[in-house]
Amino acid sequence: MTRTPLRPLARILDARQKGENPDAIERENIRLRAEAQRDRSRARAEGRLVLLGLGFFCAFTMIVARMGLLAATDPVEPRAATSGAEITALRSDITDRNGRVLATNLVTHALYAHPKQMIDPARVAAELARIFPDLNAEDLNRRFTDGRSFLWLRRKLSPEQVQAVHDIGDPGLLFGPREMRLYPNGRLAAHVLGGASFGAEGVHAAEIIGVAGVERALDERLRDPALASQPLALSIDLTVQAATAEILSSGIRMMNAKGGTAIILDVHTGEVLTMVSLPDFDPNDRPNPAVKGDPADSPLFNRAVQGVYELGSTFKIFAVAQAMELGLVGPETMVDANAPMKWGKYTIKEFQNKNYGPLLSVTNVIAKSSNVGTAKIALQIGGDRQQAFLKSLGFFAPTPLELTEAPRARPLIPARWPEIVTITASYGHGMSASPMHLAAAYAAIANGGVAVTPTLLRREAAPAGTRLMSARVAEESVKMLRNVVLHGTASLGDVEGYEVAGKTGTADKPKATGGYYKDKVINTFASTFPASDPKYVLVLTLDEPEETSGPEPRRTAGWTAVPVAAEVIRRVAPLLGLRPIEAAPQDALTQVRN
Amino acid sequence: MRPLVYVFTVLGIMGLAFWAYRENYATQRALRQLSSLQSEIGDLREALSVQRAEWAYLNRPERLRDLTALNFDRLSLLPMEPGQFQAVSNVALPPPPLPEPALVPTDVQGELPPVEGADQ
Numbered sequence: 001m002t003r004t005p006l007r008p009l010a011r012i013l014d015a016r017q018k019g020e021n022p023d024a025i026e027r028e029n030i031r032l033r034a035e036a037q038r039d040r041s042r043a044r045a046e047g048r049l050v051l052l053g054l055g056f057f058c059a060f061t062m063i064v065a066r067m068g069l070l071a072a073t074d075p076v077e078p079r080a081a082t083s084g085a086e087i088t089a090l091r092s093d094i095t096d097r098n099g100r101v102l103a104t105n106l107v108t109h110a111l112y113a114h115p116k117q118m119i120d121p122a123r124v125a126a127e128l129a130r131i132f133p134d135l136n137a138e139d140l141n142r143r144f145t146d147g148r149s150f151l152w153l154r155r156k157l158s159p160e161q162v163q164a165v166h167d168i169g170d171p172g173l174l175f176g177p178r179e180m181r182l183y184p185n186g187r188l189a190a191h192v193l194g195g196a197s198f199g200a201e202g203v204h205a206a207e208i209i210g211v212a213g214v215e216r217a218l219d220e221r222l223r224d225p226a227l228a229s230q231p232l233a234l235s236i237d238l239t240v241q242a243a244t245a246e247i248l249s250s251g252i253r254m255m256n257a258k259g260g261t262a263i264i265l266d267v268h269t270g271e272v273l274t275m276v277s278l279p280d281f282d283p284n285d286r287p288n289p290a291v292k293g294d295p296a297d298s299p300l301f302n303r304a305v306q307g308v309y310e311l312g313s314t315f316k317i318f319a320v321a322q323a324m325e326l327g328l329v330g331p332e333t334m335v336d337a338n339a340p341m342k343w344g345k346y347t348i349k350e351f352q353n354k355n356y357g358p359l360l361s362v363t364n365v366i367a368k369s370s371n372v373g374t375a376k377i378a379l380q381i382g383g384d385r386q387q388a389f390l391k392s393l394g395f396f397a398p399t400p401l402e403l404t405e406a407p408r409a410r411p412l413i414p415a416r417w418p419e420i421v422t423i424t425a426s427y428g429h430g431m432s433a434s435p436m437h438l439a440a441a442y443a444a445i446a447n448g449g450v451a452v453t454p455t456l457l458r459r460e461a462a463p464a465g466t467r468l469m470s471a472r473v474a475e476e477s478v479k480m481l482r483n484v485v486l487h488g489t490a491s492l493g494d495v496e497g498y499e500v501a502g503k504t505g506t507a508d509k510p511k512a513t514g515g516y517y518k519d520k521v522i523n524t525f526a527s528t529f530p531a532s533d534p535k536y537v538l539v540l541t542l543d544e545p546e547e548t549s550g551p552e553p554r555r556t557a558g559w560t561a562v563p564v565a566a567e568v569i570r571r572v573a574p575l576l577g578l579r580p581i582e583a584a585p586q587d588a589l590t591q592v593r594n
Numbered sequence: 595m596r597p598l599v600y601v602f603t604v605l606g607i608m609g610l611a612f613w614a615y616r617e618n619y620a621t622q623r624a625l626r627q628l629s630s631l632q633s634e635i636g637d638l639r640e641a642l643s644v645q646r647a648e649w650a651y652l653n654r655p656e657r658l659r660d661l662t663a664l665n666f667d668r669l670s671l672l673p674m675e676p677g678q679f680q681a682v683s684n685v686a687l688p689p690p691p692l693p694e695p696a697l698v699p700t701d702v703q704g705e706l707p708p709v710e711g712a713d714q
Contacts, residue, residue: 101650107640184650242655243673497676574674 004029090179091208092222093231094193094215096238097271097458101231103193103215103283105208106182109162109175111154112203115144118172127168128153131161144172155198155206156180176203181215183283189241191277191302192234192456194404195286211286212300214456216404233458235271240264243571245276248540251564252278255545261303261435262568265537267443267528269462270452272401273536273576275436277303294512303541305401306409308432312505312557314442314526315428316374320362321445321477322389323377325469331476334359337373346420348375351506351556366480367488369504371427378426383417386425392451392468393441395433402456409434428505435524439539442526446534449474482531490525493562495569497580501534502527502565504557509544520544523557525565529573530581536573540565 006029012022094103118124121144129137132154143151156178157165165173181196194213198206207223210216214234222232244262252260264274281287281299290298296307323329338357341348348371350356356370365373378386390396398407412432414421424430436454443452444465451465469477481501485493489504505524508516524541528534545560546553554560573580662671 100653101646104643104647104650106644106647182647182651184647185654186656188655238655242659246659495676570676571673574676574678579679580676 092228095231095233096236100238103183105179108178108180109157110178113151114172116149124170131164187280187282190280190283193283195283213403217402235458237273240572240575241274244274247568248276255560257542257545259543262540263304263439265439265443267446267534269459270454272456275304302405305434305436306405308434309522310429310432310507311524312428312507313369314503314505314524317503319374319378319426324473328380329362331363333362335373336376337370339372341372363480367483369489374426375423378422383422399436435539435541438526439537443537445474445477446528478531489558490562493566495566498529498573499531500527500529501531506557521555523561525561
């Protein structure tokens with residue numbers, strides 16, 4: 001661009017010649033220059049505005065396009081992300097404490113029918129009745145032809161049955177996928193697991209709901225999708241449970257009992273390692289609850305938790321432990337045990353009307369199971385303190401176990417607590433509790449006097465419990481229990497190497513009409529082992545046992561429950577990894593070697 | 595100069611479009627493969643759970659007990675007993691290891707003098 005001078009000499013001279021003002025030329029040139037400058041600035045500003053506008057246009061177009069895309073497309077899960085594979089199970093598995101499967105899910109099929117699409121209902125009905133013997137061909141045919149358009153036939157099919165139904169080849173028979181609950185161990189731990197059934201059912205899926213036991217009590221946890229891939233670990237040890245169930249069932253047969261239960265509890269953590277109740281049932285095919293008769297006779301009845309009975313002399317140790325804790329007696333204190341004892345209109349007698357008196361040491365009150373001696377000790381303690389102590393041991397509330405049956409099985413406690421109840425409760429009559437209550441209370445004594453909460457879930461560490469008695473009193477109590485096995489009523493319960501300590505209890509069964517049966521008893525043996533450092537509590541109860549090897553039937557716990565419990569300990573303690581305490585006598589060979 | 599720039603730009607755009615087209619189909623193929631893999635994983639997991647259930651069923655204590663009873667003459671398995679616990683000192687020590695058999699022959703009598711006139 002050529003720059004024009006403000007005062008071009010040619011024009012100035014020319015203007016001067018014509019007598020014009022040369023300044024006008026200069027002003028004119030200044031004006032032209034300013035105009036040119038303005039035009040340039042304007043053009044630049046316009047360019048910038050257009051660029052800015054374009055930028056905004058592009059940005060907004062992109063946003064609008066993206067929004068439109070998002071609004072117009074169907075939502076899809078991001079397929080590239082790795083997810084979804086874990087959420088295959090509807091319900092978590094249940095395992096024992098070592099990870100062995102107790103309950104799992106299995107994919108199977110349900111069978112339903114669309115009768116309107118059926119080609120030959122009569123033939124289908126006949127074929128189905130051949131595959132499933134419990135279906136009636138005529139009945140089926142009637143239902144296929146009465147005009148309905150949908151019909152459930154079976155909830156679970158085995159693969160063979162699916163194939164057989166396929167082979168019928170009728171388009172009116174359809175399958176729906178189903179997850180079913182499977183208990184591979186059958187009857188083992190049936191009362192712990194309970195069972196499951198279908199809730200809301202659709203053609204494509206059905207929800208599984210727990211109906212009893214852990215399955216029902218922890219239904220929320222088992223159905224939680226976030227935890228579905230993690231199995232629920234119970235405190236039960238499958239091996240120990242199986243060994244206990246085997247011995248208990250042969251014990252029940254040998255002792256001609258109606259049923260029985262065995263509980264093994266870890267005294268430090270409160271974990272229930274074993275809970276057997278016989279007779280039992282198969283949770284894969286859970287029977288219907290009995291509608292008539294005594295519910296306690298049903299195999300569904302969990303004697304360990306629901307069997308609320310008077311537990312007899314096993315309670316005596318609580319009275320003695322409390323008296324020692326209060327400083328009223330010591331292990332060698334002599335107490336009045338002169339039987340029979342008169343209290344108002346009641347007479348307290350000993351077993352077979354014996355008399356262990358006039359004086360008996362507290363250790364021997366437990367060893368010989370003297371009702372009168374315990375009653376005298378309980379009277380020294382007094383009703384209020386006795387109630388408070390039994391309450392702290394957990395006898396006044398249902399057990400906190402993770403079972404649906406547990407909160408409903410309330411112990412039976414007399415409404416009033418006169419002195420006669422103080423007397424009878426001291427030897428386990430007049431108030432009723434379940435074997436699980438007893439196991440928890442014995443665990444408190446065996447745990448050095450610190451309360452233990454029983455649980456069916458595996459625990460890593462024991463929660464801190466409240467102290468119920470001093471460690472010294474707990475130790476003395478275990479020593480007394482050991483003495484029962486060494487020199488007292490439970491002498492058949494000694495297992496070499498495991499220092500069994502325990503107390504027998506025999507209680508007459510109450511009649512439904514009031515009063516007690518003369519020849520029906522509940523025998524209990526509550527024990528802990530090894531006595532020098534208690535680790536486990538075993539409570540074994542037999543319902544209506546009768547030992548008939550002698551000339552007349554024996555119905556005391558020492559003859560029925562104790563030998564069975566001893567066999568349980570002999571089999572189970574090695575499985576629990578418990579080493580016998582007294583070194584086995586060395587045979588000649590090893591002596592030479594050493 | 596300018597037409598050359600246009601030609602290269604157009605060629606570049608065509609190349610990029612071709613590349614994007616191929617990538618698009620490759621991605622779709624990968625996604626299809628992924629979904630088939632995931633359904634395969636799901637099936638395998640299902641099969642695994644069935645096999646776990648079967649394993650648990652075959653290893654149920656009742657069956658194992660029956661099997662040990664059936665095969666008692668071969669296995670002689672008995673329930674574990676307290677007497678089977680032993681002190682560590684009662685466990686026999688392993689016997690001292692035998693000397694390694696000599697693989698390379700060694701001279702025990704000294705070297706023979708070389709024989710005169712023999713080929714070495």
